[in-house]
Amino acid sequence: MSGVAYRRGELHVDEVALPGLARSLPTPFYVYSASAMRDRLRGLRAAFAELPVRLFFAVKANSNLAVLRTLHAAGAGMEVVSGGEIRRALAAGVPGAAIVYAGVAKTADEIRLALEVGVAQLNVESVPELERISRVATELGCAAPIALRINPDVAAATHDKIATGRKGDKFGIPFTEAGEVYALAARLGGLRPVGLHMHIGSQITDLASFEAAYRRGADLFRALRGQGFALRRLDLGGGFGVRYADERAVTPADLARLVRRCTEGLDAEIWLEPGRYLVAEAGMLVTSVIYVKDSDERRFVIVDAGMHNLLRPALYNAYHAILPLREMPDTVATPADVVGPVCESSDVLARNRPLPPLQEGDLLAIATAGAYGAVMASDYNSFPSASEVLVDGARWAVVKPRRDAEAQFADEVIPDWLRVATPRSG
Numbered sequence: 001m002s003g004v005a006y007r008r009g010e011l012h013v014d015e016v017a018l019p020g021l022a023r024s025l026p027t028p029f030y031v032y033s034a035s036a037m038r039d040r041l042r043g044l045r046a047a048f049a050e051l052p053v054r055l056f057f058a059v060k061a062n063s064n065l066a067v068l069r070t071l072h073a074a075g076a077g078m079e080v081v082s083g084g085e086i087r088r089a090l091a092a093g094v095p096g097a098a099i100v101y102a103g104v105a106k107t108a109d110e111i112r113l114a115l116e117v118g119v120a121q122l123n124v125e126s127v128p129e130l131e132r133i134s135r136v137a138t139e140l141g142c143a144a145p146i147a148l149r150i151n152p153d154v155a156a157a158t159h160d161k162i163a164t165g166r167k168g169d170k171f172g173i174p175f176t177e178a179g180e181v182y183a184l185a186a187r188l189g190g191l192r193p194v195g196l197h198m199h200i201g202s203q204i205t206d207l208a209s210f211e212a213a214y215r216r217g218a219d220l221f222r223a224l225r226g227q228g229f230a231l232r233r234l235d236l237g238g239g240f241g242v243r244y245a246d247e248r249a250v251t252p253a254d255l256a257r258l259v260r261r262c263t264e265g266l267d268a269e270i271w272l273e274p275g276r277y278l279v280a281e282a283g284m285l286v287t288s289v290i291y292v293k294d295s296d297e298r299r300f301v302i303v304d305a306g307m308h309n310l311l312r313p314a315l316y317n318a319y320h321a322i323l324p325l326r327e328m329p330d331t332v333a334t335p336a337d338v339v340g341p342v343c344e345s346s347d348v349l350a351r352n353r354p355l356p357p358l359q360e361g362d363l364l365a366i367a368t369a370g371a372y373g374a375v376m377a378s379d380y381n382s383f384p385s386a387s388e389v390l391v392d393g394a395r396w397a398v399v400k401p402r403r404d405a406e407a408q409f410a411d412e413v414i415p416d417w418l419r420v421a422t423p424r425s426g
């Protein structure tokens, strides 16, 4: 059995029953299904079997080394946005040749690292960046394989904070300037323009947004080829939406049909960079009820997970389903706000959510938390961090231990001048 489901009344990830797991581990903890991740990757790969497609996992969605290793072992390359993510990918056993490097603020050190480890491609977001890559590559005596990230000026139907392909977003080079910048890339030393890149945003479920962008991308790709640029790769980015509530999630078959239609006769390798799509539904955040507080006609279910573990509800008003670890049939659901322990009014995981009767110590799973969850965590308020657990069939392992306050402040330093006198209390 793979993925997340109730069996015999208990929520399972693959063959591991979560109530049992919660007896071995303190909450909160993330739990990921390796098989669910592989299934998603396999589904995409099967749908695109007839097209020359390469898949790169967007590391920022879930950068745990065990997750990277799982997806790489199943055939995915990695898309990274920083030198730190390059080092993570390498540490997970991914070779440079399977890494594509994007990001708006690449420093000379990061570019040097990317070139030294031989990344497959650098996706370039601006002219000054192009010039810097040219300089670093020339110093190293190599030719950097580059693609320009083009901003297609498409307003993807998604949350404002995760749309990236509109005029005025900080990402990419304006569509209308692409020709000029490729010409510049051809003139500068140390550069080998091999592709065209775009990525219009995240959690997009409306295929029309992708279609508009992909058509613009494919047209531009043809035009640039016509002007003599030897481009071989059209990198269409990621952003494929998943099902948090009742969205109509993007299906691999729909996506493959669309890509085929938009790239008909292009004679190019198609690259895709799914992040969320591969991992979101494979992960959950398990939490315990600390208190149930009834006040002013509102019920607050106060839990030990919050915005310090999972920022998406506070940052994007994101919806996550909340499931009791033990199924509670024959109970009446009443609306409650599920809130975390952090001293911020925005630390709300769910508002007005119909939930079965709950009491202190009950266990809940916050669903669809495998993407943009643990990676966005912070030590704010010095609560213990959520550990991360990888399940594969009947096996499970802690792939990142919980960090308590002592671990969080272990590297903080009280300078000498503050050590001299012990302050009097009071």
Ligand SMILES: *Cc1c(COP(=O)(O)O)cnc(C)c1O
Residues within 6 Å of the ligand: 058, 060, 061, 079, 081, 102, 103, 199, 201, 202, 203, 237, 238, 239, 240, 273, 274, 275, 276, 277
């Ligand atoms: C974030 C990002 C992705 C992945 O986005 P998802 O919505 O998680 O699929 C892909 N490419 C680039 C350049 C990104 O910044």
